[in-house]
Amino acid sequence: DAKTTQPNSMESNEEEPVHLPCNHSTISGTDYIHWYRQLPSQGPEYVIHGLTSNVNNRMASLAIAEDRKSSTLILHRATLRDAAVYYCIRSQTGANNLFFGTGTRLTVIP
Amino acid sequence: DAGITQSPRHKVTETGTPVTLRCHQTENHRYMYWYRQDPGHGLRLIHYSYGVKDTDKGEVSDGYSVSRSKTEDFLLTLESATSSQTSVYFCAIRVDRENGYTFGSGTRLTVV
Numbered sequence: 001d002a003k004t005t006q007p008n009s010m011e012s013n014e015e016e017p018v019h020l021p022c023n024h025s026t027i028s029g030t031d032y033i034h035w036y037r038q039l040p041s042q043g044p045e046y047v048i049h050g051l052t053s054n055v056n057n058r059m060a061s062l063a064i065a066e067d068r069k070s071s072t073l074i075l076h077r078a079t080l081r082d083a084a085v086y087y088c089i090r091s092q093t094g095a096n097n098l099f100f101g102t103g104t105r106l107t108v109i110p
Numbered sequence: 111d112a113g114i115t116q117s118p119r120h121k122v123t124e125t126g127t128p129v130t131l132r133c134h135q136t137e138n139h140r141y142m143y144w145y146r147q148d149p150g151h152g153l154r155l156i157h158y159s160y161g162v163k164d165t166d167k168g169e170v171s172d173g174y175s176v177s178r179s180k181t182e183d184f185l186l187t188l189e190s191a192t193s194s195q196t197s198v199y200f201c202a203i204r205v206d207r208e209n210g211y212t213f214g215s216g217t218r219l220t221v222v
Contacts, residue, residue, distance in 0.1 A: 034210050036210070036211075042215060042216070043200050043202075043213030043214055043215055043216050044153070044211075044213045045213065046210045046211070049210060087152070091210070096141065096158055096166070097143070097155050097158065097168065098210075100145075100154070102150065102152045103152060
């Protein structure tokens with residue numbers, strides 16, 4: 001099962017941190033965790049990925065649980081431009097596809 | 111970033127007509143994908159290619175065919191368009207398994 005579980009929607013105030021959760025309880029040891037986001041009227045864009053350790057880049061941080069069954073995407077300071085649908089995806093070993101669920105729609109309140 | 115462009119960006123066509131969408135990349139990435147996106151479904155894979163003339167079906171391939179005669183181009187054809195194929199179509203390339211995919215800007219297709 002390649003699916004992940006995310007809340008359908010979340011809200012955040014502008015300039016506040018946002019924690020977007022994702023459950024992937026059936027993840028295997030070699031599956032990467034990817035996060036993409038899709039802004040209105042655009043294609044998905046890569047945000048961050050990780051395997052076991054927490055990861056940081058200029059866009060976000062990814063916190064991965066020790067058992068790897070869940071992860072959290074952290075936007076340190078939400079801006080209005082961060083309003084998007086965020087997808088948490090398992091990149092499975094040997095698979096040639098990314099399975100996109102319906103993601104979490106993040107609303108940022110001014 | 112790998113360059114990836116889709117054409118056309120918008121198209122309106124009549125039921126029963128053939129339609130071809132084009133995806134072009136400027137780098138020699140091996141894997142290319144076609145997805146469709148509909149409300150309530152996220153993105154669903156139609157077909158993908160793992161090399162020139164090497165393609166395979168995705169989860170929603172019925173009514174679609176693809177061709178890849180050159181590394182840089184991946185074509186999606188609707189042999190006889192139906193209203194159920196009204197959707198937004200995204201092409202993607204896989205940079206590598208770790209760094210993930212780069213998506214095009216999409217083609218909005220309306221079948222009337």
